[in-house]
Amino acid sequence: APGFRVRGVFNPAATRFGEEILLLLRVAEDCEAGANEVAVPIARFENGVGRPDILRLSRRDPEVDLSDSRYVVYRGRTHLSTLSHLRLARSRDGARFTVDERPFIFPSDSTESFGAEDARITQIDGVFYINYTCVSPDSWATALVSTRDFKTVERHGIIFPPQNKDVCLFPEKINGHYCALHRPHNSGFGRPSIWYAESPDLVHWGNHQCLVRPRDNGWEDERIGGGAPCLKTPEGWLQIYHGAGADASYRLFTLLLDSTCPARVLKRASRPLLEPEADYEAKGFFGRVVFTDGVVPFDDGRVWIYYGAADQTTCLAETSVDELLDSLDTP
Amino acid sequence: APGFRVRGVFNPAATRFGEEILLLLRVAEDCEAGANEVAVPIARFENGVGRPDILRLSRRDPEVDLSDSRYVVYRGRTHLSTLSHLRLARSRDGARFTVDERPFIFPSDSTESFGAEDARITQIDGVFYINYTCVSPDSWATALVSTRDFKTVERHGIIFPPQNKDVCLFPEKINGHYCALHRPHNSGFGRPSIWYAESPDLVHWGNHQCLVRPRDNGWEDERIGGGAPCLKTPEGWLQIYHGAGADASYRLFTLLLDSTCPARVLKRASRPLLEPEADYEAKGFFGRVVFTDGVVPFDDGRVWIYYGAADQTTCLAETSVDELLDSLDTP
Numbered sequence: 001a002p003g004f005r006v007r008g009v010f011n012p013a014a015t016r017f018g019e020e021i022l023l024l025l026r027v028a029e030d031c032e033a034g035a036n037e038v039a040v041p042i043a044r045f046e047n048g049v050g051r052p053d054i055l056r057l058s059r060r061d062p063e064v065d066l067s068d069s070r071y072v073v074y075r076g077r078t079h080l081s082t083l084s085h086l087r088l089a090r091s092r093d094g095a096r097f098t099v100d101e102r103p104f105i106f107p108s109d110s111t112e113s114f115g116a117e118d119a120r121i122t123q124i125d126g127v128f129y130i131n132y133t134c135v136s137p138d139s140w141a142t143a144l145v146s147t148r149d150f151k152t153v154e155r156h157g158i159i160f161p162p163q164n165k166d167v168c169l170f171p172e173k174i175n176g177h178y179c180a181l182h183r184p185h186n187s188g189f190g191r192p193s194i195w196y197a198e199s200p201d202l203v204h205w206g207n208h209q210c211l212v213r214p215r216d217n218g219w220e221d222e223r224i225g226g227g228a229p230c231l232k233t234p235e236g237w238l239q240i241y242h243g244a245g246a247d248a249s250y251r252l253f254t255l256l257l258d259s260t261c262p263a264r265v266l267k268r269a270s271r272p273l274l275e276p277e278a279d280y281e282a283k284g285f286f287g288r289v290v291f292t293d294g295v296v297p298f299d300d301g302r303v304w305i306y307y308g309a310a311d312q313t314t315c316l317a318e319t320s321v322d323e324l325l326d327s328l329d330t331p
Numbered sequence: 332a333p334g335f336r337v338r339g340v341f342n343p344a345a346t347r348f349g350e351e352i353l354l355l356l357r358v359a360e361d362c363e364a365g366a367n368e369v370a371v372p373i374a375r376f377e378n379g380v381g382r383p384d385i386l387r388l389s390r391r392d393p394e395v396d397l398s399d400s401r402y403v404v405y406r407g408r409t410h411l412s413t414l415s416h417l418r419l420a421r422s423r424d425g426a427r428f429t430v431d432e433r434p435f436i437f438p439s440d441s442t443e444s445f446g447a448e449d450a451r452i453t454q455i456d457g458v459f460y461i462n463y464t465c466v467s468p469d470s471w472a473t474a475l476v477s478t479r480d481f482k483t484v485e486r487h488g489i490i491f492p493p494q495n496k497d498v499c500l501f502p503e504k505i506n507g508h509y510c511a512l513h514r515p516h517n518s519g520f521g522r523p524s525i526w527y528a529e530s531p532d533l534v535h536w537g538n539h540q541c542l543v544r545p546r547d548n549g550w551e552d553e554r555i556g557g558g559a560p561c562l563k564t565p566e567g568w569l570q571i572y573h574g575a576g577a578d579a580s581y582r583l584f585t586l587l588l589d590s591t592c593p594a595r596v597l598k599r600a601s602r603p604l605l606e607p608e609a610d611y612e613a614k615g616f617f618g619r620v621v622f623t624d625g626v627v628p629f630d631d632g633r634v635w636i637y638y639g640a641a642d643q644t645t646c647l648a649e650t651s652v653d654e655l656l657d658s659l660d661t662p
Contacts, residue, residue: 073519077519077520077521078519078520111541135520136520137520137521138517138520138521138524138541138544139515139517139519139520139521140520141515141539156537157537157538157539157540158537158538158539158540159537159539160492160539161491161495161513161515161526161528161539162515162516162517162520163494163515163516163517163518163520164492182492184470184492184493184494185493185494185516185518186469186470186493186494187494187516187518188404188408188409188470189408189409189466189467189468189469189470189471189493189494190408190468190469190470193469195492197492198535199535199537200531200532200535201531201535203537203538204529204530204531204532204535204536204537204538205535205536205537206487206488206489206490206530206534206535206536207488207489207534207535208472208488208489208490208491208492209488209489210442210469213469
């Protein structure tokens with residue numbers, strides 16, 4: 001859109017679809033601004049169609065707070081400095097991608113006026129369920145849509161109300177329930193932790209339980225949250241989650257949940273699986289971040305981890321189910 | 332329990348049961364402490380049974396923050412200065428109550444170690460559903476139990492994960508769904524508002540929508556939240572909710588929702604229905620608060636509003652369906 005520019009393409013969902021690997025990329029755009037101006041990108045809606053728009057503020061206004069690059073706080077209300085939408089990229093080899101010409105999911109109602117972010121794709125019984133973070137003046141929450149063809153989507157509304165993100169669906173029913181990991185905010189009480197929930201239909205959720213809390217290890221002091229949808233392994237459900245440390249770095253960790261009772265934690269890694277080391281991970285729009293929303297397993301045991309670096313770029317790391325299971329050294 | 336003393340009996344749920352009116356009172360207790368000591372009441376659990384316990388801190392510890400009478404913040408973690416449980420009181424006339432000898436709901440697992448607060452009772456198809464706020468180091472959330480006889484309860488777990496309270500169930504299915512109002516926290520984004528959700532079974536919830544936001548009227552600047560379960564009236568579902576103003580006072584307001592589509596707001600009162608004026612409302616454990624969790628309608632149109640005053644005492648006000656509907660002056 002006029003006046004908008006891409007600031008980052010990162011934190012993709014990943015899935016196989018036919019002969020291809022698809023990524024659903026978070027495309028974050030900000031706005032060109034004059035020297036003394038702050039231009040906040042937002043979505044406005046008419047008749048159910050969203051279009052990009054710009055809220056212009058003065059940099060000299062004492063009520064404008066730009067201390068965190070991700071936010072514009074104006075009169076105590078938080079806006080985002082970028083507006084994200086979700087766009088598909090398609091590849092035969094999983095490395096060279098062709099990005100679609102148009103957004104796949106662009107903010108479409110007032111629950112998404114500050115953007116759609118950080119999708120996860122989970123294939124369940126032939127349907128691809130896509131959950132993502134919807135952000136608005138009413139805060140951030142998790143919405144669910146589904147597709148069979150990656151052309152049209154069916155919307156299922158907000159499945160986890162504010163403030164909740166980092167939702168990972170399980171790819172099959174377990175003991176008669178659909179299952180999910182989710183991450184409620186809990187300002188002032190404890191630290192943001194990974195919760196578990198169950199559903200009869202993927203739309204309505206209950207039986208919420210706090211599953212995994214941050215450890216005092218320097219790497220998880222601020223918060224933890226689910227990453228990619230869990231991988232099924234012979235030893236249990238393997239989850240690659242992120243932790244944010246007191247040093248404001250985001251790292252990836254492994255966690256193993258019981259095959260038949262995923263609310264039961266079996267093992268956890270004592271050390272990070274991946275941490276920001278390369279230049280493109282250490283520096284960027286929001287530096288010192290590696291963050292995954294999507295992994296792709298292969299028949300030979302290899303696992304590709306697609307991840308966002310520094311809230312700016314999309315990267316690929318290769319590991320294997322064996323290596324991931326070996327990392328789980330803590331009961 | 333030894334060392335514990337009652338600081339308040341307030342914010343009751345209310346229902347008819349047989350020939351009686353029952354209140355489910357929030358009983359808040361704190362602990363006797365030495366001159367330089369802070370004694371924080373908590374619940375500990377062994378084999379599924381909770382018992383009261385005391386965490387002792389030094390008043391001189393610079394990491395102890397007592398600036399809000401409701402909280403003890405220690406090393407950045409929030410504890411409550413009181414431990415609440417829920418206790419039944421029974422009455423033939425609705426005014427003179429006999430309080431049970433023992434708690435009806437005492438914290439019973441780690442999700443309730445900081446207390447069980449602010450119950451609402453909703454009779455649906457002959458079963459009494461009781462939702463209440465459970466508080467723990469993992470934050471505050473809303474739990475659901477049910478009973479048929481007010482002797483035994485069946486637990487249904489956490490139905491709205493952190494941070495969520497002020498949940499009001501509707502007394503019947505509407506368009507094939509159970510419905511609820513709930514109040515997520517949304518620190519930094521907007522102001523805490525009343526949301527709507529639907530459920531197939533009262534346990535799993537979805538289709539979350541932000542329904543009513545605080546107005547800039549001086550009375551709702553901080554937050555609003557649901558009060559008693561909605562009353563069915565000829566004109567729609569009548570909700571008595573609370574608002575907290577910039578002056579830190581809690582007042583009651585009326586709201587009317589569509590009979591067949593309760594996610595549709597029909598009317599709202601421009602002025603408070605009840606505000607703290609009497610001495611026992613203005614002064615107390617946390618002053619300038621009126622807060623309702625339970626109303627009882629009569630066949631002749633009268634409505635009794637049971638409400639907590641100043642987070643300390645339980646009061647009764649009488650109004651009528653006609654008066655409540657007349658208060659709704661804003662489209």
